[in-house]
Amino acid sequence: MIKVQSEDFDIGGEISRMTKDNTAIGGLACFVGLVRDLAGEAKINSMTLEHYPGMTERQLETLEAEARQRWPLQDVLIIHRYGKLMPGDRIVLVVTASSHREASLQSCEFLIDWLKTKAPFWKLEDTQSGAKWVAARTEDNKAADRWEKS
């Protein structure tokens, strides 16, 4: 399931909802991305996430479908927020559930790696030294590339 929203999410509540009626789930992996308080040396006052409504949902659905194709998953949840967020705020939640741990752990890592480079979000940091767009990181591209099928 995909949710793109400005409001916060409740991690425990989401996991409870996922596992309540599905006792085939033997384990789940969860990744939560948060707004950091530092950009290099500069202190961050806030971060604003812009996205491409419509395409965002389509891309996230494609990522979920890809994960389900690669691993035997019982359930997938991706929640991604947009709008103005403060340091410590939650940005993104990825939960993957499977009968055995390997599929959930690997697919969770896969999804967050691909989210970084394939989900149409752009981050504007408001720092002590002014507003600055977050640039794509080479490390993130490398992390995403290792999941590409040759």
Add this chain to the structure above:
Amino acid sequence: MQLLYFGWVRAKIGISQEEIELPAGVSDVRTLIDWLQERGNTHSEALEDLSVIRVAVNQEMAEMDTPIAANDEVALFPPMTGG
């Protein structure tokens, strides 16, 4: 045709979207970008370095040779930073 801009591409161009008639000679992403670069200061400045420009046609990631038609939605933006 609907043109959409996001991230610093939007900030540099100064608008988030515009409606244009498909210009003569524009048939794919490459020729559209060529046409936009010739239009004026903010467009040419924003699209100066194509290594940091990504394009989506009808909300699907596109390449330079992806065809473009009159009723398409074309978005230009920097590399994505999700997660």
